Amino acid sequence: MKEPKSAAKPKKFPTQERSKITVGAILEAATYILEHEDWENFSTNRVAEKAGVNIASLYQYFPNKESILSEIFRMHSDEIRATSRELETVDLSALNLHQLLEKIVKDYVRSHQNEPRLHRILQAKVPKSVWWIDENNAGDLEVVFDKLLRNRTEKLKNKKFAGFFLKTGLNAMIREAVDRHPDYLSDPDFVPEMVSFFEAYLSGSGR
Amino acid sequence: MKEPKSAAKPKKFPTQERSKITVGAILEAATYILEHEDWENFSTNRVAEKAGVNIASLYQYFPNKESILSEIFRMHSDEIRATSRELETVDLSALNLHQLLEKIVKDYVRSHQNEPRLHRILQAKVPKSVWWIDENNAGDLEVVFDKLLRNRTEKLKNKKFAGFFLKTGLNAMIREAVDRHPDYLSDPDFVPEMVSFFEAYLSGSGR
Amino acid sequence: MKEPKSAAKPKKFPTQERSKITVGAILEAATYILEHEDWENFSTNRVAEKAGVNIASLYQYFPNKESILSEIFRMHSDEIRATSRELETVDLSALNLHQLLEKIVKDYVRSHQNEPRLHRILQAKVPKSVWWIDENNAGDLEVVFDKLLRNRTEKLKNKKFAGFFLKTGLNAMIREAVDRHPDYLSDPDFVPEMVSFFEAYLSGSGR
Amino acid sequence: MKEPKSAAKPKKFPTQERSKITVGAILEAATYILEHEDWENFSTNRVAEKAGVNIASLYQYFPNKESILSEIFRMHSDEIRATSRELETVDLSALNLHQLLEKIVKDYVRSHQNEPRLHRILQAKVPKSVWWIDENNAGDLEVVFDKLLRNRTEKLKNKKFAGFFLKTGLNAMIREAVDRHPDYLSDPDFVPEMVSFFEAYLSGSGR
DNA sequence: TATGAATGAGCGTTCATTCAT
């Protein structure tokens, strides 16, 4: 079992104008290949060629193959991260459970709608073990949810799993919808029904 | 974009004792590598080497790399498949919603507990686009659920998403538990709480 | 430079009925592959498979790959060989030059018309260095021609090259016709014109 | 039946001195192997090894195995091509038939004498289906001959086959001489006798 | 800094041939 490659970040921050263009071209080409070609075609040589950049230049900005992926993931999940950071920061104490769930689900759905194609591709083609950034982020989310739900689930007998259910369920449903039922996302009933789904349990009226 | 390779099954059935050993060794080695090494290390040469089998012998039983994976998936998901097939076959008409959910969740959890390590590995390391068998199976499941829920969710206003929520949520929660919270699985409250979770919504008491 | 593989002939003469069938199937399959597939596909395993014969059985009748080719060549060039053998044996002393050339050209053309497809294939796909049998045979032919022409080319100043020209020219023209101008072979003027061609020189009227 | 691979030319033009050496070494090694070893030994790995060049470097300049052969053929047949191009270009209208044939045969013989060894090897070892370049060239030649002979074969009854006989016969005789009778080429009578041979027919004095 | 050139290691796959039953 190899240790996870340490070099996740670009080795150099491009300060010069030209460098920025180079890095941009590389990331664009990499994204293009991920979207339009096979995962097996995603090689550093191929990326450099597509970017019109010399392979050696690529290695001046990215220490290895993984770091290119990492950067793409980082860029791509920025919005999602922003969502959870906002949930963490903004004062939501005035909302009742229904309103809170509505906000969470809406924001979350919106944040996943940005680049659904790339998102789907990454899901489908990239081994999950490369997804560490997103996963870490998702881990955070569970804690955020737990905090948000506190004091709003009095009737719930066993509060232990609430955050886990919410995070896991929400995440899976949105991803599955993006991935396999794109029509759901434009269905006006989808979000309300998901809210109902979670609310039914969290409001403690089960059984 | 390549179509999924069709060759899913071994090209040759091992009839003699000797060859059964060979095939066994190959599958064992492949599983070992999937469990203990990187997905990128999963090469036919590596598998053959680890199995102590000549690479050409490997190709007498498996027509290509993918077919090895297919066989492992097949073996591994047999139990899960059995579960959904059973749900499809057995007469469950006497059960009320609570009893039905209890059976579904229990069976499903049990079926995932068999080889959790391999299951986790496959999830984590193998690009999702290779998972076609399991996915196909999962697709079936949604239909099964829809059928089972019919006539038992009268109070539900919008029945459209019920099967999708149940399948997606259940699947994700169990996988996430297997993957990241093994302790949940031995918690006596876990299954009942999941049942509550789904029942709350499906019994139509939301909002 | 490897020495030419010695084993040109089948290692075993199939006396039993079953053996004959096996050998026949092998040769048929080999011929089929040569005709319908790439030269690169012509492998012993492939031949055995196509013949429905176990690879180990194949090696009981043919000591190596080349011997299969040799046998096909031998069979195929039997007719051609027969032609030159006949020319060597039969008494042709009564014929004048024109009649002799007519016989030679006619016989030779006829002998090449038998399996033109296989002939073409062999020409196109098999490296010429494997053609030793045919070539040897062709070598013989030159001597035969020299003998036949003796006493019939009095007017020729330099008799040294006569046999060479006749054999080489005739051979090349027929092969080229078979290979690239199949229509020539059915043209009633083709043979007479070839006869004219050689006769013009051999009758000594040049310059 | 595969179509002939299109990639006939190197994928990358060597601009630096170093790479020219590399490409040279590859072509030299390839030629060496063709001359001294079996056609079956002509593998990209073997060529690279013999050239003292990394196999991956080889693939930077030659996109596949065939392109190496193509390049060798191209280089080797340049002179021959030059001959026919010259025949096509130069004004030969002042020559009578005898002079014309003399020029054609002389030029043609000369053009084949350059690298007779390699020429022989290619003929002997490389499957004819790989010879497309030379063949194309040879095809052209027949047309050139037809044009040259026009107006100089009045006495010929059937002019249809003249070009075919000349091209095929000349080609075969020279190749056969190069291949099996190297002494012929230095015999002062060889060329004149060939001229006589063709002239006898073309001057229309047959029969 | 950018680029042309290089390379060790490895890939998936097939070959001709042999052995044990």
Added chain:
DNA sequence: CATGAATGAACGCTCATTCAT
């Protein structure tokens, strides 16, 4: 005898990465 199984060696080719200029 025939057959299932095995195998060493090699194939064409690509990879991630580094060096020299």
